[in-house]
Amino acid sequence: MATIAAVIASTHHPFYYRASTSAGANRPPFADEWVAKIESFRETLTRAEPDVLVMVGSDHFHQLWLDNMPQFLIGKAPFYDGNFYNEEREFGLPRMFLQGHEELSAYLLRAGIDAGFDLAFSNELRIDHSITCPLITLRPQADLPIVPVYTNIFAPPLPQPRRFVELGKTIRRLVEAWPSDQRVAIIGTGHLSLELGGPRQFGPHGPDPEFDRQAVEWIASADLDGALAEVSLDSLWLPGNATHGFMDFMLMMGVAGQSVQADYVDSLDLFHTMEAYFTWYPKGDSQ
Amino acid sequence: MSKYLLDKFLYTVDRDPELVERYRNDPRGTVSWWEAERANVVLNIPEMERSTWLTFSDVEREALATHDYVTLFELGCHNFLLLTLFIALFERDYDEPLAFQREFAVRLSHWTVPYPDIST
Numbered sequence: 001m002a003t004i005a006a007v008i009a010s011t012h013h014p015f016y017y018r019a020s021t022s023a024g025a026n027r028p029p030f031a032d033e034w035v036a037k038i039e040s041f042r043e044t045l046t047r048a049e050p051d052v053l054v055m056v057g058s059d060h061f062h063q064l065w066l067d068n069m070p071q072f073l074i075g076k077a078p079f080y081d082g083n084f085y086n087e088e089r090e091f092g093l094p095r096m097f098l099q100g101h102e103e104l105s106a107y108l109l110r111a112g113i114d115a116g117f118d119l120a121f122s123n124e125l126r127i128d129h130s131i132t133c134p135l136i137t138l139r140p141q142a143d144l145p146i147v148p149v150y151t152n153i154f155a156p157p158l159p160q161p162r163r164f165v166e167l168g169k170t171i172r173r174l175v176e177a178w179p180s181d182q183r184v185a186i187i188g189t190g191h192l193s194l195e196l197g198g199p200r201q202f203g204p205h206g207p208d209p210e211f212d213r214q215a216v217e218w219i220a221s222a223d224l225d226g227a228l229a230e231v232s233l234d235s236l237w238l239p240g241n242a243t244h245g246f247m248d249f250m251l252m253m254g255v256a257g258q259s260v261q262a263d264y265v266d267s268l269d270l271f272h273t274m275e276a277y278f279t280w281y282p283k284g285d286s287q
Numbered sequence: 288m289s290k291y292l293l294d295k296f297l298y299t300v301d302r303d304p305e306l307v308e309r310y311r312n313d314p315r316g317t318v319s320w321w322e323a324e325r326a327n328v329v330l331n332i333p334e335m336e337r338s339t340w341l342t343f344s345d346v347e348r349e350a351l352a353t354h355d356y357v358t359l360f361e362l363g364c365h366n367f368l369l370l371t372l373f374i375a376l377f378e379r380d381y382d383e384p385l386a387f388q389r390e391f392a393v394r395l396s397h398w399t400v401p402y403p404d405i406s407t
Contacts, residue, residue: 061298061368066291066407067329086301090374154367156406197366198402199395202388238400241366 002175005183006048007280009219009252010041012057012133012189013273014091030270037268037277038137044264044279045138048185052101053139054108054171056149056188056251057130062086063122064150070120071159072167074112075148076105077123082132096132101145104178108147111174117167125150134189151251153190153244161231164247165224168254186255190248192216192274193239200240202272208239212274219249219278220265222256256280290363291407292326292341296351297359297368299325301375311376315352322348357394363403 016038019031062084064070082096105121112119127148135142149171152158168188175184192215193208200207218227227250236243256262257280264279296318300306310317327338343351350358356373360366370391378387 061365062302065298065330066294068331084302085304086371086375089304090371155365197360197368197370197391199392199398201370201392202385203392237402241400241402 002178002180003183004172004175004186004282005050006045006185006187007172007252007256007282008045008134008138008185008187009249009256009276009278010134010137010187010189011191011273011275011277012130013270013275014087014093014129014133016133017094017136018092030268034268034270034275037266037275041264041266041277041279042138042140045185045187048281049183050144050185051182052104052145052147052184053135054104054147054149054175054184054186055127055131055134056151056171056186056248057127057134058151058153058190058245058248059128060130060154062128063126064152066155069152069155070150071152072117073120073122073150074105074109075100075125075127075146075150076102076109076121077125078102080125080127080146080148082127082135084126084128087129091129093129093132093136096127096135096142098127098135098142099145101147104145104180104182104184105147107178108149108171108174111177112170115170115174117170130189134187138187149188151248153247156233158233158244158247160233161247161250162228164251165228165254168251169257171251172255172257186252188248188252188255190252191242191245192249192276194242194245194273195240196242198241204271205269206240206272206274208243209269209274211239211243212276215246215249216265216267216274216276219253219276220262222253222258222260222262222280224250224253224258227253252278257282289341289343289347290405292343293347293351293359293362294365294368294407295326295341296321297364297372299330301368301372307372307375310372314354318343318348318351356391360395360398361403363405365405365407366402
């Protein structure tokens with residue numbers, strides 16, 4: 001059976017690439033600290049020696065649109081191009097090219113549907129910054145095959161938070177049962193409190209530092225009961241109008257397992273949003 | 288009210304660099320052209336199979352034609368689409384980084400939660 005080499009949950013900040021590659025007067029004052037934290041975080045994946053990456057993210061109205069909107073979708077393609085014109089324009093993100101892992105994609109689709117998730121699929125998927133940003137931070141050489149998993153945190157009506165958790169638990173169980181000797185890292189990115197296109201956007205901190213503090217606690221201890229008791233589709237509007245991305249963190253808490261303390265926890269209070277980084281090693285310390 | 292069509296306008300303009308410039312330079316003309324020629328094109332099927340029923344209300348058309356993002360927010364446009372496109376349109380006119388984004392926030396500062404419903 002396959003081995004889960006690492007479970008990683010992270011924010012995905014599209015400004016990291018530009019901040020980390022800029023120099024001189026263009027380099028923001030927080031860049032050095034941010035890069036140091038990312039390099040430390042990256043080491044948690046490198047140390048796990050993965051062969052394949054399951055990447056959980058959410059398309060931001062790039063390929064997926066309101067005329068045909070899936071709730072949960074798995075990419076099944078031999079290759080994935082990455083990033084879009086408007087992400088180059090706004091964030092300076094580079095075009096990327098990733099290899100897929102069709103066998104694992106096909107397995108997760110079949111077994112996931114049989115497990116009660118009527119998953120959509122795509123045989124030609126261009127991935128956006130929710131998946132390319134964690135590749136840039138965690139695996140910049142982009143040399144491993146990926147299986148993209150997209151969730152709808154963006155276009156109401158959304159699935160309930162508990163479905164994100166259940167999907168995470170299902171992905172964990174299915175990967176562990178995958179008849180393969182590969183080492184799989186499951187990586188997912190979301191948001192803490194976040195406001196985009198509203199009155200609380202781009203402040204000195206995230207729009208709701210108290211939510212962020214609580215959210216980091218929930219994630220670090222995979223406190224699914226605590227998070228599910230407090231979080232609802234309605235409540236997530238309150239910390240910021242883009243905070244439903246927290247449900248991707250809840251999915252990853254489901255992957256990590258109820259009350260399993262993360263082996264690595266870090267955060268960085270940036271303008272506009274809090275960054276947060278978590279790694280679990282399901283088999284104990286990596287290697 | 289056609290929130291879906293407002294979002295479709297923002298979405299299809301935002302992903303096309305030529306349309307971004309055209310909408311910046313001639314908002315009323317671009318909206319008029321788009322409603323006549325593009326509003327009913329279903330994005331994933333051939334153009335000849337177009338829809339027959341999508342139009343803006345007068346308030347929606349005027350808000351788009353005047354780059355009035357406060358009204359578009361209040362009409363329930365998707366916040367991400369609205370912000371992303373308007374950054375592309377106007378960030379270049381400001382000297383300081385994020386100055387446009389902060390002005391956008393200030394102009395919406397009379398709003399507290401709940402914000403207008405973005406469901407389509």
